Amino acid sequence: MTIEFKKQARAIQNFGKNPIIAEIKVHSPKYGDLLNGRSELDILKIYEDANVVGISYITDKQHFNGNFDVFKKICENTDLPVLRKDFITTKDEIEKTANAGASTVLIIARLLKEKTAEFVDFALECGLDTLVEVHNTEEIEIAKHTNTTMIGINNRDISKLELDDGTVSLTEKLADLIPKNRILVSESGISNLADLKQALKHANAALIGTSFMTAKYQEEFVKSFVEGK
Ligand SMILES: O=P(O)(O)OC[C@@H](O)[C@@H](O)c1c[nH]c2ccccc12
Numbered sequence: 001m002t003i004e005f006k007k008q009a010r011a012i013q014n015f016g017k018n019p020i021i022a023e024i025k026v027h028s029p030k031y032g033d034l035l036n037g038r039s040e041l042d043i044l045k046i047y048e049d050a051n052v053v054g055i056s057y058i059t060d061k062q063h064f065n066g067n068f069d070v071f072k073k074i075c076e077n078t079d080l081p082v083l084r085k086d087f088i089t090t091k092d093e094i095e096k097t098a099n100a101g102a103s104t105v106l107i108i109a110r111l112l113k114e115k116t117a118e119f120v121d122f123a124l125e126c127g128l129d130t131l132v133e134v135h136n137t138e139e140i141e142i143a144k145h146t147n148t149t150m151i152g153i154n155n156r157d158i159s160k161l162e163l164d165d166g167t168v169s170l171t172e173k174l175a176d177l178i179p180k181n182r183i184l185v186s187e188s189g190i191s192n193l194a195d196l197k198q199a200l201k202h203a204n205a206a207l208i209g210t211s212f213m214t215a216k217y218q219e220e221f222v223k224s225f226v227e228g229k
Pocket residue numbers: 023025058064085086087133154158166187188189190207208209210211
């Protein structure tokens with residue numbers, strides 16, 4: 001099977017430093033408001049200046065207080081690849097994601113089950129990279145049998161809606177089961193350089209939200225992750 005990488009997957013493949021997808025996370029079910037009076041576009045600028053390899057934004061309103069119009073604005077205001085995170089269950093939502101100017105769409109294996117492959121193909125046809133999210137071996141089996149360009153191991157259990165802390169050791173445990181012709185992303189619960197190092201030992205990129213949003217000196221903090229050894 002030849003997997004054709006698109007914008008986000010290629011950027012990760014060609015990145016010289018630590019490839020970090022930085023999430024503009026406005027609300028977390030565990031910690032509440034994370035924006036703290038700041039604007040999403042100001043955070044976007046900080047992430048760009050810190051040289052991250054991609055941006056992530058959650059459009060789900062119910063648990064993460066996301067907003068699709070803000071997502072669109074983020075896409076319009078950056079040349080970086082943008083990932084849309086949501087609990088997507090219809091193809092219309094995938095089309096809407098591509099039309100907004102996004103680069104990647106999140107597809108959750110646990111939600112779509114046997115429909116995952118079909119949704120991935122539809123998203124690829126729309127020109128998007130696909131990040132199929134998994135949390136256990138059963139879901140990896142589903143992801144493996146799709147044409148997805150990227151697979152994300154979510155260190156947290158999404159059905160617990162982030163009330164668990166998530167541990168990078170899950171990436172360590174599952175990484176060998178991911179086909180080598182896909183970009184592997186370690187998602188969630190990465191809060192310091194030791195976590196990042198552990199994640200990038202096994203994964204091609206790391207996706208980080210909460211610890212970036214709560215950092216006191218955000219740009220320095222994110223830069224230290226991008227440059228860190
Ligand atoms: O804030 P964290 O622990 O750095 O995690 C970011 C991201 O991985 C997490 O927000 C996430 C991963 N998968 C999701 C699916 C839906 C909503 C959110 C998510």
